[in-house]
Amino acid sequence: MLSKHGKIMWILGLLILVLVSFNVVTIAKDSITITWMSENHHEPQIKAVRGKLIQEFEELHPNVFIMQIQPPLEGQWMKFSIMARAGITPDIMDLGCEYLGSAVDRGWVLNLDKYVAEEDKENMSKNALNAGKVDGKIYGWPFWGGIYGMYYNKRFVIEAGLNPDNLPETWDEFLDWAKKMNNPPVYGYAGIWSSGTLFHHHLARLYSNGGDILNDDYTKCLLDQPEAVEALSFWTELDSKHKVIPPGPTTYTYQEQTRAFAYELAASMTNALWAMPKLLGDNPEAMTDNILIGQNPYRTVPATYAKILYQVIGANSENPDIAWEFIKYLNTFEAATQRAVEAKWIPFRTDVINAPEVQDSEDLKQFLGFMETAKTNPNVPQIGEIQSRIIEMVQMVLTGQATPEEASIEATKDIDKMLAK
Amino acid sequence: MEKSKLNLKPIFLRTFKTLLLLIFIFFAIFPVFWMFTTSIRLNRDVFSIPPLLWPSHPTLEPYFEVIKERPIGTYFLNTLIVAITTISFSAPVGALGAYGFSRFKFKGSGLILGFILATQMFPYVVIVVPYFQVLASLKLLDTYQGLIIAYTSFCLPFITWMLKGFFDAIPRELDEAAMIDGCSRIQAFIRVILPISLPGLAATIIFAFLVAWNHYVFALVLAQSPDKMLLSVGIPTLMGQFAFPWNLLMAAGFMAILPPIIMYSFLGKYLVKGLTTGAMKG
């Protein structure tokens, strides 16, 4: 009967239970563990650089052990918020700009003002430094970021009879190019219309028309203003009116977008420098020497969006001083320069930006050129909800379930309600 | 039964049944087959238009790369420990409970059973918040025990409820016959009912193991350090923001179903009628 197998399973189970109760922990007695949570630890373009820096730091500080915690993509915020509620936080975490507001408001991250020295502040780009502040206090230390520009496929540009040395600057010029390069199955433009990044792209368009989500003191939503409605309607009309976007846009995440561009199914795409290694990795034959980089098109004022990733120190960290030491180490001139050149991260240190190695790298230099006009999102506590509402707004218009005016008014009403609380 | 040469009906029926079965198998297996062919491609062969069914240069390289890129052995070991221990505990306890609910209808037993079922009606994402806090205060975070406790919370009710259904299908007369023959209630349970319910028992254990094997939410939140990571959380870390190696991902996914398949081939034979008819006739 079950006797033979059953007995085996019972014995196995008991054995395991016994084994398990002797949880062996192998961390040396007087070492300090610093936990560093990030969704990007294992990314091929990042892994080696981080590994090396960790090793160097551990050699300089023999009693410190840096533990990398890698949640899967999209899983970090959930994990962090659950941990933080229970009073447990990682020592260091890479936090995106779309979460900083919420984290600060709940008291889940430390105020860094007492750690940051004057020289650190001087070396940091002003805009980036201010972006990491909430109510004038520093909470996020800018670690790396992406500034949005426009990628073009050189071959399609030339084949359409357009001038690769005179890339579009305004919306209308861009639309003209997109239409000319549009030749299904190749489409003129691939955007991201799904998930979080849609929020960032939409802000890039909003800013380039002089619009904004909120007013200066964060009390009123400005999405129903003409500039905002225009930004919404112009860019969704790329699909509804001009048909220059591949079908099913709301399923396009970062994966689908970069894939479409890499496999030459789209002639242009809004993206930051970090896409470069992905494109070259996906389809080296087609992508090498075939990419042109232009600015984010504008209507009224040249502007673009900068997605910044901050490093934060968890509020319940037991070793905030060492954590800060490590953060500083990751951001030394040498380390930051190396990261910029090898891993294609946008540096925020002014000395790194001006370093010869960085200036020599063509694509880095181009994206750094956009930094003048780049702005990031406001760090309000409700930012998570606002992001979701904006994504909904854009998708409703994109799929024809609402007009731009209707969707903008609805979204503004909802966001005003969120701000009122 | 006379076999008439003119009677085509059984042959027609059998062909139809086989055809239908093939369609089902095709529907069930095709995406997995697609997964497999993806796992033996080089990265640049993964996408193409039109989609290629079989890669031009099949290679096992992705499998080796996964092993290099991730400590997949650790993931396997951890998941095995948690899943097997959970099931080893939950199966006997659940079987006892299921038998109790099936045969003993005292006051409140229905309510208790309802309560057990009701514990499953909350989404994990809400449950996991207090779970984390409780385990944190008990210092059971990042431990096998903590994970096993959490996994028991959904394995045990599942096993109990499923086995109750299978036990209900066995007529009471059999228990009574055994007890009249001199068995105690417990002996009747072990010697008579359990063997008859073998197909159900096997199915339940297989499914419970699979549920535990693939569970994600508790594994994500309740374990933290790299050496306690489970498969269900470790494999998705291959999905990067800036690199998304489909072939590695599918290869890892395939490796992950190996233990379930092994377990299934062990227990699958119990899903078969033959062993039960003997006991029934007795």
Next chain:
Amino acid sequence: MFHNERYLGYFFIGPTLITITLVMVFPLIYGFVMSFFEDEVILTQFVGFGNYFEIINNPKFWNSLMITLIFTLSSVGLHFVLGMILALLLNDNSIVNSVARVIVLIPWMVGESIVAIMWKWVFDPSFGILNYVFTKIGLISQNIAWLGDPRFALLSVIIVRVWRGFPFIGLLLLAGLQAIPESQYEAATVDGANSWQIFRFITLPNLKHVITVALTLDLIWTMRSMALINVLTEGGPGNATKTIPIRIYEEGFQFVKLGSAAAYSVLLFVILIVFVSIVILNSFSKKQD
């Protein structure tokens, strides 16, 4: 149940009850209590039924409810139809069948996130196999965005859920079929019953208990499922596939409003209790066979 066995019942049920109470009671109570608090950024304060009122007055909740019901009932219904057919097909113990039984469970063995990613690719408008095949055989004239078109998104998501679940139901039903004594079939054939009558009067009643179990489990799991839809469409396009569990995830984590998420969970719980009770009471009334 024999007269002197009253306490024996407690012995059997005891370990299960105690274990489950230990591992589940605190989290559940916490969830209930949390739903009466407004847990947002900065403030955590008691608001009584405030969260519930807000939810019920939100038309998006009712939209999500409808989508959840459509998703759940279609999926579960199809699970049973397909599962039953599969179980009947696999009932003979031929060699083909023993191989088929392993193969057919394989979809269920693969982890959910990988399954979702895989199907997303299958449904992809440009790279996916579905559009390729359909256009080749002339079923459609131009690529359909299965997951991106509000008309098809829910349907596509249901297809994936059905694909994932029907082997489970099928094998459960198979296990139940295998326990039906041969003698009943023989008696029926002797009485001259045809296959449909055998199915209706022998097979189904014998499967009643297994069906009840499988149905309740499937209802609970499907109504609670979130990971699949989240990867496939994230609830989009717009709100076309935003089921209640996805809303719960959004509220609880993206918006950091755990109180609201807990309230949604309680409402989902109530809905599930209603459905499960219907199933169980139904099976009780049929007991008088």
